Amino acid sequence: MIRKLNLENILFLDIETVPETQYFSDLDETKQALWDHKSKYQRQADETAEDFYERAGIWAEFGKIVCISVGYFKITEDSRTFRTTSFFGDETTILEDFKTLLNTHFNHPKHLLCGHNGKEFDFPYIARRMIINDIEIPEKLNLFGKKPWEVPHLDTLELWKFGDYKTYTSLKLLTNVLGIPSPKDDIDGSEVCRVFYEENEIDRIVTYCEKDTIAVAQIFLRLRGDAILTNDEIIHI
Template sequence: MTDDFRKRAKNFLLLDIETVASHASYDALSERMQKLWDKKSLALNKGDETISSSDSFIDKGAIYSEFGKVVCIAFGAYYWNENDQLSFKVRSFSGDDEVQLLLEFKSLIEKYPADQLVLCAHNGKEFDFPFLCRRMLIHGISIPKALQISGKKPWELLHQDTMELWKFGDYKSFTSLDLLAAVFDIPGSKNEMSGDQVTRVYYTEKDLEKICRYCREDVIVLAQIYLRLNCMETVAPENIHRIE
């Protein structure tokens, strides 16, 4: 473990978000949003009109910030315990009130120096970070400096993305967190559920804590993968602390 990593770890947050469709059903959308989703759905399904807008909304609405919302943000940080062993702690913010959830997260990251905080997520540059920023703007919440990218020079952008790190400049394919975990022989996070089930678990089972457990486990997997991508040993299971 290098001294440089110990120094960076003080301002390093790994995160994952869970999103759901903005409403429990397509019918609950306003007429204006229904028409816009109809267009989106037809494009997503490549013109296949046998797939209804209602079904596609539940299946895919959560992916798009215009039609989805954040219900959980899990985040974790490395630290060294009293025996100087690398450790990791993870917790989450969650709730039905997205505004309150986003404000809690904003308050958290603004406790760190904006020019030093490194945020890391898997596919974060294409999903997690922009999704959070767009939902903040929709609710009239100013974007914290650590998430802002406009006007910044490339070397001023501190965001880390494990999918990007794995690509090494190759943009031909998407590599899931679960696949990387398997490649590195790291225990996965799909024991209770998978990402495509989140909207149904939220609206049908009404089990937000189940979603949060899944989200926190994803952050643990992310943390272990980040270490392996930097040729470091993973955190021992007994040194991983889940804060519920």
């Protein structure tokens, strides 16, 4: 039962991704052909592989991570704070810094990672990009040989499903129905590619990513029956 979990043992996170290059034409011919094959079942009949390329960031084989935001609770007898920080810049540096955080501060069996749709997207995406960038996967992301109950991951989407696997509930919708401030008050996921490549505004992406991380923590609190965080309890590091 999630109420029995110690909030201080959970690392909440969210990632933002973009296509590995700005333009489809920047890919070599082999990668263009591979993208054409990979995306053909997702595209509309009148869409070309080039038309669809702005969505390539969804796939770890054709995208890259531009930001990982994390948040964690600090609780004392008379106070509760939620501290957020972000890793951004060169993807290899992002991944190495995130790995260091896991290995130094969240490496105990009691520690858990939590994201919204994290089990289907964030966690495997990070692991795949680490392998692609020749970075050894930290224990918290290495699921080889682990039984389901040994996987140290929580997922607010999975928790909200209550065993129902027929639907997907977005972070924006879930925050709305649970009375949580929306993290989508500036940009949304569909705009990250444009903001990154055309506007070069990584700060906006970092802010958006941190808001999503806070929203995941807020949803988790609501699922526990706890009061959501106030602005005074959120600290940006």
